[in-house]
Amino acid sequence: MSFNFLEKIFGSNSYLGVDIGTTSIKVIELVKTKGLPFLRNYGFLESYGHLERPNNAIQTSSLKMLENETVELLKLMVRHTKSSSRNAIASLPSFSAFTTLLEMPLMPDGDTTKIMGFQAKQYIPLPISSVTIDWLRVGEKKNENGDKVQQILLVSVPNEIISKYKNIFKAAGLNLLALEIEGLSVARILTSGIKEDTLIVDIGSRSTSIYIAQDGNLKFSGQTDFAGGSLTQTISSGLNIRIRRAEDLKKMRGLTGTGGEYELSTLMMPILDVIINEVERVRNNFEKNYNEKITSVILSGGGANLLGIEKYFEGQMSLPVKIANSLSKISYPPEMEPIIKELNPYLTVALGLGVKQV
Ligand SMILES: Nc1ncnc2c1ncn2[C@@H]1O[C@H](COP(=O)(O)OP(=O)(O)OP(=O)(O)O)[C@@H](O)[C@H]1O
Ligand SMILES: [Mg+2]
Numbered sequence: 334m335s336f337n338f339l340e341k342i343f344g345s346n347s348y349l350g351v352d353i354g355t356t357s358i359k360v361i362e363l364v365k366t367k368g369l370p371f372l373r374n375y376g377f378l379e380s381y382g383h384l385e386r387p388n389n390a391i392q393t394s395s396l397k398m399l400e401n402e403t404v405e406l407l408k409l410m411v412r413h414t415k416s417s418s419r420n421a422i423a424s425l426p427s428f429s430a431f432t433t434l435l436e437m438p439l440m441p442d443g444d445t446t447k448i449m450g451f452q453a454k455q456y457i458p459l460p461i462s463s464v465t466i467d468w469l470r471v472g473e474k475k476n477e478n479g480d481k482v483q484q485i486l487l488v489s490v491p492n493e494i495i496s497k498y499k500n501i502f503k504a505a506g507l508n509l510l511a512l513e514i515e516g517l518s519v520a521r522i523l524t525s526g527i528k529e530d531t532l533i534v535d536i537g538s539r540s541t542s543i544y545i546a547q548d549g550n551l552k553f554s555g556q557t558d559f560a561g562g563s564l565t566q567t568i569s570s571g572l573n574i575r576i577r578r579a580e581d582l583k584k585m586r587g588l589t590g591t592g593g594e595y596e597l598s599t600l601m602m603p604i605l606d607v608i609i610n611e612v613e614r615v616r617n618n619f620e621k622n623y624n625e626k627i628t629s630v631i632l633s634g635g636g637a638n639l640l641g642i643e644k645y646f647e648g649q650m651s652l653p654v655k656i657a658n659s660l661s662k663i664s665y666p667p668e669m670e671p672i673i674k675e676l677n678p679y680l681t682v683a684l685g686l687g688v689k690q691v
Contacts, residue, residue, distance in 0.1 A: 347373060347418040349507065350686030351407070352515065354426070355539040356380055356562075357635075358406050361680055362416045363663070363687035370691040372665040375680060376414040378406055400501055407505040421507040422686040423498060424515040427542045427556055430490045431457055431464075432514070434553060436482045439473070445485065457489045464489040469517075471550040474623070484623075486551060488514055511689065516554050518685025519633060520546035522659050529628040530619075532652070534612055535681070536636025538562045541608050543615045545627065553623075555615035559607045561636040571600040587640025602645070609649050633657035637678035659684045 346365040352358070362374035411419075433456045437445065449468050454461040472484040495512060502509040515535075524531050524546040535542040541560045545553040569579035588598045616627050630652050632642060637656050647654040657678040665673070 346691070347416075347420075348510070348687055348690040349411070349416055349418050349421040350518075350683040350688075351421050351423040351502075351507075352518075352680075352682040352686065353403060353423065354537055354682075357538070358403070358410060359680060359683045360407075360410045360414060360416070361683040361687050362414065362418055363684070363691050365691040366664075369662055369664040370688060372660070372663050372669075372684075374414040374416050375676070375683070376410050377679070378410060400497065400504075403501050404504040407501070407507065411505070411507070419506065419508050420510050420690075421502060422511045422513070422689055423502065423509060424518055424682050424686055425490060425494065425498070425512060426540075427514055427516050427554060428540065429494050430488055430514040431459070432489075432516070432551075432554055433487045434471070435485045435487055436474075436476065437485055439481055439483050442470075445470070445483070449485070449487065453487060453489065456487055459489070459491060463493070464491050465495055469550070471552050472547070484552070490514070511686075513686070513689070515682045515685075516542060516544050516546075516551045518682050518689070519544055520551040520685075521549045522681055522685035522688055523631055523633065523657055525549035525662075530625050532612065532616055532627045532630045533657075534608070534630065534632050534637075534646075535634040536560055536608070536632065536639075537634045538636075541611070541634070541636070543612050545615070545619050553615070553619045555611065555618075557608060557611040559604055559611070561634070561639075563604050564601050564636070564639070567600050567604055568597060572596070583639070588642060588645055589640045598641075601639075605642070605645060606649070609646065613650070627652065630654040631657050633659075633678045633681045635679055638675055657681050663688075 347362055350361045350363065357377055357379040359377040361372060364371040364373050453466045457464060466487065466489045469486045470483050471486045473481055474484060476482045498512055499509060519533055519535060523533055525548060528548055530545055530547050533544040533546060538561045541557050543555040544551055565576060565580045565583055568583055569576045582597060586597050588601065620626060630646060630650060632646060632654060643654050643656055659677050659681045660673055663684065
């Protein structure tokens, strides 16, 4: 056994946030300090295989996560980032969980738990014995009769998925402290302290998750399969170039091209419009059902790094739009400053997991 002096300093009060996406794994290590949590390490691995062969994603939407490969990738990352902590918090993709927002009379938490035990099954599309359920109080409001009710977010995850994650972390030599759906992490890191309802659009590779959150709590969610991968696809077929080249062009030029390059934007805009339509649908649903107004939009996920996307969303949505600033309440080594802007939307989920613990 080697002696690691960092372990002594950071050991028990640092945590790993692990975000296993469809095409990448992101790991951050956050250290608890007297002041802001400190980002000691971060790392990500992207699997490019998925670009050529769609079935080669780390995680497909049918959740056939490649167990062995994920274990190897995790081990590799912990080794490479020289993380001293073995305590991990991980996220589950939104599509692996079923979430519903319910209203119930105000009552002590213990009673809510009991009632959830009986009532959950009417809201969950799977046999209750095969899922793990959890609930969170996300707010209070007055119902039509003027009575105060509590809003409860009910989350259920198939047991099969939970045990898969437990196995992966165990095999990778990590101690899995908590597992949560990624929407909860995103809401925590991006909206803590924001009292207004905020719409968050997490544009990943295979899917875009749409969340409505307030003061760190997730209240509503939706999803579409149009995402970063669709943008690359459309460039590839539109310009008749290889997927890899299309991916590079997308990242390099985004929506900012002029003249001959304007073609890129023309190809991508219809896809962005499909995403925006879905976002608007979720927004309308929420505003109608809960009689509350969304006041701003935050773009997150790798797709939020598309040059010009902020302006485009703002133009189409008539709401203020910002790119996620996940590191705003986290301290980090000064050398990282030049890349912070790009890392911000990318590490949202992993950081949200980390701050759960520190
Ligand atoms: N600079 C950039 N410009 C445009 N797109 C980018 C840029 N950087 C990354 N992306 C895109 O972001 C996507 C990856 O984002 P992210 O890492 O959030 O996905 P993921 O979490 O692996 O996927 P998912 O959330 O669907 O499981 C890819 O489609 C990639 O092309
Ligand atoms: Mg993701």
